[in-house]
Amino acid sequence: MASHQNEPPAFSDEEYHIRHSNGHDESRQIWWPFMQNLGWNRGWYDLPTYMDHSKSPGMLLIFPKGGQKPVGHIAATVNSNSTGWVSLFVVDEAYRGKGLGRALWEAMMENFHTCGTKIIGLDGVLEQKGNYERKGFVESTLGTVKIMSRPLVCNKGLPNNVQAGPKAEMVILDQVPHDLLAEHELRLTGVQRTELWTEENLFRRPDAQGWALVRRAPPQGVDDILAWTVIRRCSGGARIGPVYADNAVCARSVLAQAMNAADVDYIKALPLENEPMNTWSSERIRQKATMIAEVWTGNPNAVTVFEELGWSYGGADYHRMWLKGTAPKAQSEGGLAQRGMYAIFDAAIG
Ligand SMILES: CC(C)(COP(=O)(O)OP(=O)(O)OC[C@H]1O[C@@H](n2cnc3c(N)ncnc32)[C@H](O)[C@@H]1OP(=O)(O)O)[C@@H](O)C(=O)NCCC(=O)NCCS
Known part of the structure; x- marks a missing residue:
């Protein structure tokens, strides 16, 4: 820099x-x-x-x-x-x-x-919503970003209805050309982050892991991608997002895959700077650590997918707002986000 x-x-x-x-x-x-x-x-x-x-x-x-x-x-x-x-x-x-x-x-x-x-968005806390409105931001009418969480999976096993069908294959994100991830995200959200989904940025992190459900491996084009997600370490345990998917079955499938990886070993292997959890026993992590995701209610299936895998509402929403009410087409009424965006990547950058 x-x-x-x-x-x-x-x-x-x-x-x-x-x-x-x-x-x-x-x-x-x-x-x-x-x-x-x-x-x-x-x-x-x-x-x-x-x-x-x-x-x-x-x-x-x-x-x-x-x-x-x-x-x-x-x-x-x-x-x-x-x-x-x-x-x-x-x-x-x-x-x-x-x-x-x-x-x-x-x-x-x-x-x-x-x-x-040209298009500027934000995910605002309720306390600052009026402040942002005074500055010309208009809340999306499609939905909020709901903070959801659940305890770590911890060998409890997941519901077994997570198969996406015989034609789909689950692969780690390394097997998906990263420019296809950026293209898929652009299609679903209208936001292009070519340099985020790269080896030099997200995938060089020791804590980032991801999976994709694809029609064939390796996928040849963006249409071969059915769903994908990423987990990262966070203060409370593990963060899952984004979850982008063709449909609810595929979303559930990659979500379950990520949840299985977010276990006590994952938390212990990746301490964060100056965090109390670093000194916790495995038992305490098992009892207290959580998974967190920012789930987009503008997709009518999103909350249900998470709830069916044991997630619940964390008690707060971010208010997705756009300067002068101008959102990317994909995040406007009838846009692809309404059926493809289940969880956002991160309220800090959308
Ligand atoms: C949001 C935050 C950064 C604002 O910083 P700040 O230094 O307090 O901001 P300002 O003093 O410039 O005030 C910002 C606006 O709020 C208004 N404001 C400030 N204090 C206020 C109060 N007690 N009641 C009502 N309005 C108030 C100001 O008039 C100003 O409005 P304007 O820009 O239209 O004049 C700060 O409150 C904060 O760090 N909050 C916690 C983190 C957070 O929630 N960030 C936002 C995430 S979306």
Whole structure:
């Protein structure tokens, strides 16, 4: 990542200044404690995943004048096809309500403007919905992003009705050309993230594993992909998403496959920085660790697929919003997301 040390600040007044982060090490010093304190159940490895595929200059940090430690951050995530996502909008609790959020917001919008981003979305918490509405964002009428969870599978076994049919084969994602994953996602969501689904980004992480249900292995084209999913480590245990699928049977099949992998051994093999769970016994992990997913209610089958495999509502939704109400076609009324998107990748980047 380029150094931004010498560039002029994106914003500056007598008390604060905003500049781009100089890299993941600097960003993580503030981002990871924020994630842990907010209980947002992210993973240590998520930050590079969020940032490295984006065409924007990276995370924006706000500093008190003379201070070395940032007190808030935000990022304009810019995808390959001029769509974008409002990401990682957090200000330290002690500094909230003083206009820092607004200053960060304006600097982020400037990044979008410079990058020529045409469609901008976000997944907002309920508390900030009014704030985003004042800034021109309109909630999708199709549905919310529902946080769902369940205990680890832990040898309990899964329902045996997860077969997708004789013509389908389950393969690890390494066997699927990664550009096909990006193409499949683009088709279903209208968002193109060619540089996210790559060996250099997501698949270099030690904790990322994925599976695809395909008509033939290796798949020759995007039409050969029936479903796919990914698991990652997060604070509470394991995160599953996205789940993209042709139909509910295929969705259930890849979800069950991922759930079987998210076991105690997986958690123990991949400790996260400064996490209490690192010292837990296997028994405690078995009892307390969870799987989490962000399930899209705009697909009428999505919640049922998860519920049938023992998942339940975690008690909160993200509100999917689009600037001026302009969503990609695939995520508009009648778009392919309504039947193909079961769980999103991550509310932080859509
Ligand atoms: C969201 C967040 C980053 C805002 O940061 P902040 O520094 O408090 O923001 P500001 O002081 O600039 O206020 C932001 C807006 O909320 C309004 N606001 C601030 N405090 C408020 C309060 N107590 N009641 C009502 N409105 C308030 C401001 O008027 C401002 O609106 P404007 O931009 O239209 O003028 C901060 O609240 C936060 O970190 N929350 C926890 C993390 C989170 O939920 N992030 C959003 C995820 S979607």
